[in-house]
Amino acid sequence: MDRQQRVVDHIVDQLAATGVDYLFGVDGANIEDLYDAAYFHDGVTAVLAKHEFSAATMADGFSRAGCGLGVVMATSGGGSLNLVPGLGESLASRVPVLALIGQPPTAMDGRGSFQDTSGRNGALDAQALFSAVSVYCRRITSAEQILTALPEAIAAAWRGGPAVLLLPKDIQQSLVPVRSRLSSAPEPTTVGDPWPIARALRRARGSVTIIAGEQVARDDARDELERLRALLRARVATVPDAKDVSGSPGLGSSSSLGVTGVMGHPGIADAIRDSALCLLIGTRLNVTARTGLEEALGGAPTMSMGSAAPYLACTHIHTDDLKASLSQLAMMLSGYGRRPNGVRVPEVVGHEELVPPRYDGDGIRYREAVSALDAVLPDDVDIVVDAGNTGASAIHNLPVRRSGRFIVALGMGGMGYSFGAAIGMAFGRGRRVVVVAGDGSFFMHGMEMHTAWQYRLPITFVLFNNNAHAMCVTREQLYYRDIYSYNRFRPANLGAGLAAMLPGLHSVNVAEAGQLPSALGEALAGDGPSVVSIECSADEIPPFAPFLAALQKSGSHIGPQGRPTTEESRPHVAARA
Ligand SMILES: Cc1ncc(C[n+]2csc(CCOP(=O)(O)OP(=O)(O)O)c2C)c(N)n1
Numbered sequence: 001m002d003r004q005q006r007v008v009d010h011i012v013d014q015l016a017a018t019g020v021d022y023l024f025g026v027d028g029a030n031i032e033d034l035y036d037a038a039y040f041h042d043g044v045t046a047v048l049a050k051h052e053f054s055a056a057t058m059a060d061g062f063s064r065a066g067c068g069l070g071v072v073m074a075t076s077g078g079g080s081l082n083l084v085p086g087l088g089e090s091l092a093s094r095v096p097v098l099a100l101i102g103q104p105p106t107a108m109d110g111r112g113s114f115q116d117t118s119g120r121n122g123a124l125d126a127q128a129l130f131s132a133v134s135v136y137c138r139r140i141t142s143a144e145q146i147l148t149a150l151p152e153a154i155a156a157a158w159r160g161g162p163a164v165l166l167l168p169k170d171i172q173q174s175l176v177p178v179r180s181r182l183s184s185a186p187e188p189t190t191v192g193d194p195w196p197i198a199r200a201l202r203r204a205r206g207s208v209t210i211i212a213g214e215q216v217a218r219d220d221a222r223d224e225l226e227r228l229r230a231l232l233r234a235r236v237a238t239v240p241d242a243k244d245v246s247g248s249p250g251l252g253s254s255s256s257l258g259v260t261g262v263m264g265h266p267g268i269a270d271a272i273r274d275s276a277l278c279l280l281i282g283t284r285l286n287v288t289a290r291t292g293l294e295e296a297l298g299g300a301p302t303m304s305m306g307s308a309a310p311y312l313a314c315t316h317i318h319t320d321d322l323k324a325s326l327s328q329l330a331m332m333l334s335g336y337g338r339r340p341n342g343v344r345v346p347e348v349v350g351h352e353e354l355v356p357p358r359y360d361g362d363g364i365r366y367r368e369a370v371s372a373l374d375a376v377l378p379d380d381v382d383i384v385v386d387a388g389n390t391g392a393s394a395i396h397n398l399p400v401r402r403s404g405r406f407i408v409a410l411g412m413g414g415m416g417y418s419f420g421a422a423i424g425m426a427f428g429r430g431r432r433v434v435v436v437a438g439d440g441s442f443f444m445h446g447m448e449m450h451t452a453w454q455y456r457l458p459i460t461f462v463l464f465n466n467n468a469h470a471m472c473v474t475r476e477q478l479y480y481r482d483i484y485s486y487n488r489f490r491p492a493n494l495g496a497g498l499a500a501m502l503p504g505l506h507s508v509n510v511a512e513a514g515q516l517p518s519a520l521g522e523a524l525a526g527d528g529p530s531v532v533s534i535e536c537s538a539d540e541i542p543p544f545a546p547f548l549a550a551l552q553k554s555g556s557h558i559g560p561q562g563r564p565t566t567e568e569s570r571p572h573v574a575a576r577a
């Protein structure tokens with residue numbers, strides 16, 4: 001007779017065999033068997049998060065940073081529901097994640113069991129819910145089903161997005177025959193033929209501009225893209241959530257045009273207008289990424305290669321493997337008679353910055369804080385940036401480190417993503433991660449810092465404390481006549497507060513720009529986590545193109561205290577919430 005093992009042991013064995021070494025989650029009665037199985041498997045570490053959203057972003061950050069399949073686990077009911085925004089981000093950004101979600105025992109389905117989400121007899125339908133935020137969702141109703149569902153789920157996740165397995169407690173404990181291990185070899189995928197692009201490049205007369213997207217990171221194709229860029233002597237811009245795929249030291253920094261779109265660099269439109277050919281590589285160019293470029297792209301010959309066609313009409317080559325397709329393209333353009341002889345090196349590579357209006361009020365300027373961080377950050381550091389004015393400033397002005405990752409979750413743009421993502425990345429990459437997040441994002445999910453402190457992870461949390469949801473304050477000022485504010489907070493002292501709460505945590509407040517270099521330097525020098533909370537102002541306008549355009553359009557100017565005012569500007573009144 002076959003040897004038998006529990007479904008949970010089967011899952012952990014198979015995941016380990018495909019290279020999974022971390023599971024991120026929060027425990028509970030309907031997922032504890034999986035924690036138990038992980039405990040007895042030497043190669044697998046189960047990490048305990050404080051909130052399932054952050055467990056999901058740990059898995060997302062781990063996967064996005066190229067550390068392998070991100071796996072998250074959660075119990076039934078409220079625990080499972082907390083995963084939804086995290087999985088939504090992974091879905092929108094096509095990040096490979098596997099979610100293992102506990103369910104109450106099947107015998108009680110539709111009979112009023114605690115946390116019933118069977119969809120029966122009026123219960124919430126987890127299958128329907130999670131189908132909407134995943135690329136694969138299956139409720140396992142007999143032990144044998146796991147033998148086919150698990151490899152299907154893993155394969156679906158690798159095609160780009162979260163796969164969900166709903167695992168009732170009794171099924172988790174049931175026995176299945178011990179199987180040979182899954183192979184870690186990925187399924188064969190569609191490798192697009194880049195010949196039409198090679199032909200166009202050979203005919204091109206002038207310079208080439210490349211806009212690179214997040215699929216370059218997903219397919220681990222940075223080196224292949226760099227080879228192509230060097231061959232074409234092209235200028236490269238990246239979409240905001242793919243800042244680390246090109247243009248950093250070692251990856252064509254001297255040809256970098258910066259970031260496209262709302263937080264982007266204005267010179268990119270000119271570069272495109274001036275190009276004989278524009279190549280979109282691994283991006284659909286959504287609105288956040290293409291704002292300000294549509295007119296230029298409409299006028300320049302544009303071709304695309306990637307797993308999904310861009311939102312703009314152009315010739316598109318479908319490929320699920322950019323690494324292979326970019327290599328093929330470089331080969332097609334190498335050797336005697338194959339070179340694209342008409343491509344020209346552009347004369348100047350402009351790297352123009354957005355220039356927000358000068359602000360002379362209280363606090364440290366975003367630009368100053370970001371520059372101070374840039375000056376002290378070593379090469380081998382990864383960066384995760386959160387939402388808001390803080391995020392826009394860091395995306396616009398903070399360069400990627402050599403061989404570093406720069407992660408930002410623009411799929412759903414949910415605040416608080418950075419805290420869990422940094423933890424996932426620190427486990428996966430084993431190097432320091434720097435989080436740049438606003439105080440509002442901190443108040444949402446910053447308590448996950450406790451997990452970094454508990455596991456002594458090398459993460460430096462740089463908080464921009466403007467005592468507000470400042471991006472919303474800016475919107476009130478620019479679009480709602482600046483006559484009230486819902487979005488300012490009663491001031492808090494984050495640095496001192498965290499130092500008191502988590503003994504031994506290096507955590508400081510900085511209110512003077514002159515203190516930034518030493519405070520940031522000290523925070524980066526230690527072994528474990530650290531916090532630097534920088535006092536900023538909610539009245540400063542960040543480098544965010546729509547805000548600057550609105551300012552210009554309304555004829556707004558900077559008032560006597562440095563506060564941007566509009567014609568109708570009236571004094572602030574505290575809004576009643
Ligand atoms: C989960 C979530 N809720 C609401 C929003 C809308 N939103 C965008 S930015 C922002 C304020 C961000 O505040 P903070 O993190 O302090 O950054 P700041 O803009 O102050 O620099 C809000 C509420 C969002 N992006 N995500």
Ligand SMILES: [Mg+2]
Nearest residue numbers: 438439440468
């Ligand atoms: Mg804030």
